[in-house]
Amino acid sequence: MPSLERVGMVAGEASGDLLAAALLAAMRARWPQVRAQGVGGHAMQAQGFEAWSDSEALAVRGYVEVLPKLIPLLRLRKRLGDRWLAQRPDVFVGVDAPDFNFDLERRLRQAGVPTVHFVSPSFWAWRPEKVLKLREAADHVLCLFPFEPALLAEHGVAATYVGHPLASVIPQQVDRPAAKQALGLQPDVPVVALLPGSRAAEIEHLADRFVQAARLVQAEHGRPVQFVMPAVPSQHARLAALLAAQGAQDQVRLLHGQSHAALAACDVTLIASGTATLEAALFGCPMVIAYAMPALSHWLMRRKQLMPWVGLPNILCQQAVVPELLQDQATPQALARAVLQWLHSPAEVAALRQRLARLHTELAQDTPTLACDAIANVVAARSGA
Known part of the structure; x- marks a missing residue:
């Protein structure tokens, strides 16, 4: 098997940073001896990754929202490509962020x-045309879900199911009383976790609704409820100001x-x-999934949606196991109910x-080993060619 010396990587957002770190x-x-360089976040850097730019730079979703960042993103992608063509890595691994990574990979x-x-x-x-760009961009795809390799093969894309690394990291049996104690929460009082997202646009469209919904839940539940809201470092000050403005900081x-910890x-x-x-x-x-974005972005995305759900739990279970409230449906009152x-x-x-x-068991694989095996095979095949 080949020995890797240098790896280029680009991971988008907090979720990609965690996947890439594992x-x-x-x-x-x-x-x-491997040296990994490119775009990554705190979790990757904790593994010795050399970050030329932070993954937060790629934290944008939708059509309207990306416009102000489009030129800086295009310049960043050009600089990365130039640098790697001058100092060629043994392999490039793009982690998620397809709109950024596919052109770079190609x-x-x-x-x-x-x-x-x-x-x-x-x-x-949704966006079925993505598979055509993927076929041009990647020698191989590492899939998180078991049904994906067969679908990709139909389009001429080589792929390996590696499982979802989070399924191995997250314990199958969760000790909720101990988790509450670790956060200093009362063990016999219900806890509701508010997770309005990590992107600035998500915070803008959801955080206020979530806080209003929390206040309604507290008022209507009849008994005390504890609320926690995790915040990524870049959004902590913004969320603190929002809570203070609503008088909900206590x-x-x-x-x-x-x-x-909150989950x-x-x-x-x-x-x-x-x-x-x-x-x-x-x-x-148990969860309530919500999403909201500018009306034009939502209209464009809905036109390319192929499934009746947007939440991964519903998609993977192929039924509505948890409620989804999107756009105008995601009112504080509906969320609270x-x-x-x-x-x-x-x-x-x-x-x-x-x-x-059952879903957890299906997704739990030896993801790091399977992924490394696939990467080594790709490098070996290219070297042999």
Whole structure:
């Protein structure tokens, strides 16, 4: 098997940073001399990653929202490509962020650099044209979900199912009383975790609604409820100001990061659609999924949506196991009602946790080893060619 010396990587946002960090740890264990460079966040840097730019630069979603950042992103992608073509890595691994990574991967691949894309785009859910760009960009795809390699093969894309690394990191049995104690929460009082997302646009459109919904839940539940809100470092000050403006700083406890701690401790989570919903599912959390964006972006995205759900738990279970409230449906009143429904329905909570436990088992694989094997095979095949 080849020995890797230099790896180029670009990971987008907090979720990509975590995925890439787990992969980097496995790569360093197999190839201790490996040097990884590119775009990454705090978790990757903790694994010795040399960040030329922070993954937060790629934290943008939608059509309208990306326009102000488009020129800086294009310049960043050009600089990265130039640098890697001058100092060629043994392999390039793009982690998620397809709108940024695909063009970069295609450019490097055409120049003879082996390319691996970690996380198949959800072409089976929306934007089916993505698979055509993926076929041009990547020599190989590392898939998080078991049904994806067969679908990609139909389009001529080589792929390996590696499982979802979070399914191995998150314990299958969660000790909620201990998790509450670790956060200094009362063990016999329900906990609702508010996760409005990590992007600035998500915070703008959801955080205020979530806080208003929390106040309604507290008023209507009839008994005390504890609220926690994890915040990524870049959004902590903004969320603190929002809580203060609503007079909710004493009602909602703002955490420095600690999203997994919050999900382990909570009885229900009110959560933005995205990777965090899968994390919540792996923690066995009853959840209410919400999302909102500018009307034009929503209209454009809905035109390309192929499935009746947007939340990963519903997509993976192929049924509406948790409620989704999107755009105008995501009013504070509707969000509060959905949260209260979980708090008042212990039998439904128990049934959901059984279904999510089965999903957890399906996704738990030796992801780092499988991913490293696939990367090594790609490098070996390119070297042999």
